[in-house]
Amino acid sequence: MDSQNIFILGIESSCDDTAASVIHNGNILSNVIANQKIHEAYGGVVPELASRAHQQNIVPVVHQALEKAGITKEQLHAVAFTRGPGLMGSLLVGTSFAKSLAYGLNIPLIDVNHMQAHILAHYINEEGFEKPPFPFLAMTISGGHTQIVKVNHYFDMEVIGETIDDAVGEAFDKSGKILGLGYPAGPEIDKRAKLGNPKAFRFTKPKVAGLNFSFSGLKTGILYFVQRETKANPNFVEENINDICASIQYTIIGILVDKLKQASKETGIKHIAIGGGVSANSGIRQALKDGEQKFGWTTYIPKFEYTTDNAAMIAIVGYLKYLEGDFTEQHVMASARLKI
Ligand code: KG4
Ligand code: ZN
Numbered sequence: 001m002d003s004q005n006i007f008i009l010g011i012e013s014s015c016d017d018t019a020a021s022v023i024h025n026g027n028i029l030s031n032v033i034a035n036q037k038i039h040e041a042y043g044g045v046v047p048e049l050a051s052r053a054h055q056q057n058i059v060p061v062v063h064q065a066l067e068k069a070g071i072t073k074e075q076l077h078a079v080a081f082t083r084g085p086g087l088m089g090s091l092l093v094g095t096s097f098a099k100s101l102a103y104g105l106n107i108p109l110i111d112v113n114h115m116q117a118h119i120l121a122h123y124i125n126e127e128g129f130e131k132p133p134f135p136f137l138a139m140t141i142s143g144g145h146t147q148i149v150k151v152n153h154y155f156d157m158e159v160i161g162e163t164i165d166d167a168v169g170e171a172f173d174k175s176g177k178i179l180g181l182g183y184p185a186g187p188e189i190d191k192r193a194k195l196g197n198p199k200a201f202r203f204t205k206p207k208v209a210g211l212n213f214s215f216s217g218l219k220t221g222i223l224y225f226v227q228r229e230t231k232a233n234p235n236f237v238e239e240n241i242n243d244i245c246a247s248i249q250y251t252i253i254g255i256l257v258d259k260l261k262q263a264s265k266e267t268g269i270k271h272i273a274i275g276g277g278v279s280a281n282s283g284i285r286q287a288l289k290d291g292e293q294k295f296g297w298t299t300y301i302p303k304f305e306y307t308t309d310n311a312a313m314i315a316i317v318g319y320l321k322y323l324e325g326d327f328t329e330q331h332v333m334a335s336a337r338l339k340i
Contacts, residue, residue, distance in 0.1 A: 006077045008322060009065065009101075010315025011058075013094030014086025014114045015144060016045045018057035019311035022069035022076075023319050026125045030068035031305055031312040034061050043183045044173070051089030058097050065311070076107055078327070080318025083111040084338030086144075091334035099330055108327040112317045115140060115340050118275040119151060120320065121306040121313035132273045132300045137263055141256065141284070142276030142308070143169030143184065146213050148263050149340060151273075154320050157340045160267070161211025161259055168252060169278050171215035175222050175248050179237055189245045190281050196246030201225070203251040211263050213255065222248060253283040257291070264295065273300035277308040 004025060012019040019033040034057040039045045066073055081098030084091055102109035119138040123131050132138075138149045138157075146168045148161040166174070169186055176185020203221050206214040226244075229236040237244065264270060272291065278284065279301055288299040306312050321327070 006319060006322060007069075007071055007075050008078045008080055008110075008315055008318040009062070009076050010112070010311040010313070010318050011062065011079065011081040011094045011098050012114070012309060012311040012314045013054045013058065013090050014082045014084070015090060015309055016050045016053075017309045018054045018061050019309065020062040020065035021311035021315040022065050022071060023124075023312065023315035024069070026123070026316065026319055028124055028312045028315065029070070030065045031310055032061050032065045032068065033310060040183055043177055045087070047087045047089050050087060051093060054090055054093035058093055062097070062101075073101070073105060076105060078102070078108040078110050078318060078322050079105075080110040080112050080314050080321070082114045082117070082314055083332065084335035085114055086336060088334060088336045091336065095332070095334040099332075103330060108322070109330065109332070110318045110321045110326070111328040111332050112314045112321075113338055113340060115145060115147065115149075116155070116157060117313040117317045118142075118145070119149060119157065119273070120154060120317050121275055121302050121310075122273055122300055123154075123320065124302070124306055124312060124316045126303055126306075129303060130300060132271050135269055136271035136273055136300070137260070137267065137269050138273045138275065139256065139260060140276045141168045141274060141278035143167055143173065145276055146215070148211055148259060150267055150269070159340050160263060161213065163213040163215060164208065165214050165216040166219065168213070168215060168256065169276070171218055171252055172278065174219045178219075178223050178226055179241065179244060186278060186281065189249055190283065192242045192245035193249040193283060196242030196244070198246040198250035200240070200243035201247040203247065205251060205255055205258075211259050211266075213259060215252075215255075218251065249281070249283045253281070253287050256284060257287045260291070261295065264297065270295070270297050271300070272297050275302060275307050279307050280304060
């Protein structure tokens with residue numbers, strides 16, 4: 001097999017982003033994303049609307065990805081798609097599209113686990129970004145996920161910790177909602193946190209056994225705190241918004257870093273990678289840098305466009321599986337709860 005000249009199309013549609021990307025031997029040629037603005041008005045993703053928007057977006061997004069890559073669909077060697085986990089209605093759109101395209105072109109179809117893809121995004125060739133050596137620990141943090149994964153090899157991964165309720169991005173977004181910030185609130189909280197005092201207010205960290213996480217108690221704690229304080233001073237949130245954001249962010253980062261420290265200690269692994277939308281957070285980035293000094297970690301943060309939901313990460317997994325001849329059949333089904 002000529003492994004030196006392989007073009008693969010990656011398709012991602014697990015949540016509210018319709019994305020397509022073309023990879024050529026591990027180098028990304030195009031990475032197109034259609035965000036669905038429609039959910040902002042609802043303060044969260046509405047599955048039925050997401051599915052409909054995917055149907056509208058998928059053809060133009062794939063078309064654009066091929067055009068930007070400067071290739072025709074006939075030059076593709078395989079089509080890779082997100083099989084799960086995610087919203088079933090959303091996954092079905094990408095899955096059906098990928099199946100038909102691969103069938104029509106008579107090329108292999110490759111199914112990709114979205115969570116593995118967030119981690120393997122680190123293996124995209126990108127100047128200035130190191131690839132983590134095996135084994136390493138990967139923490140995936142986004143609006144849909146919070147996991148710590150021990151990565152022994154590309155497709156040999158073990159989830160050693162995960163959230164038992166909300167994802168960390170939800171903790172940011174739901175806290176922001178309580179404070180009257182727009183959706184998603186993570187970036188806004190991050191921005192305001194830089195202007196505030198992280199120790200102005202104290203929020204209780206959850207006590208969860210092992211390497212698992214919990215964020216729903218924190219959200220309730222913040223809600224009660226805001227209700228109590230606004231009763232005494234109706235302008236409390238307005239007057240203290242930066243300090244509140246800084247304190248919330250400080251608490252959340254503390255929860256994440258505590259578990260990472262524990263995971264590193266238990267496994268003896270000091271190579272630490274992160275992925276997912278929350279890895280854009282300035283607090284977590286700083287905490288990882290500090291970990292290099294304090295705990296001798298080597299840390300890996302992918303390029304931002306490969307860290308939020310995207311199809312480049314699906315395409316790199318497609319490429320890695322293509323090299324192994326790991327293809328799937330036309331009767332493959334989308335799987336909302338697919339595990340690593
Ligand atoms: O990976 P992503 O784009 O989509 C999925 O949820 O899979 O992640 C989106 C999440 C949202 O919850 C958003 O608030 C959060 O990432 N986020 C941030 C920041 N940027 C995005 N959270 C904290 N600080 C940020 N700078
Ligand atoms: Zn994701």
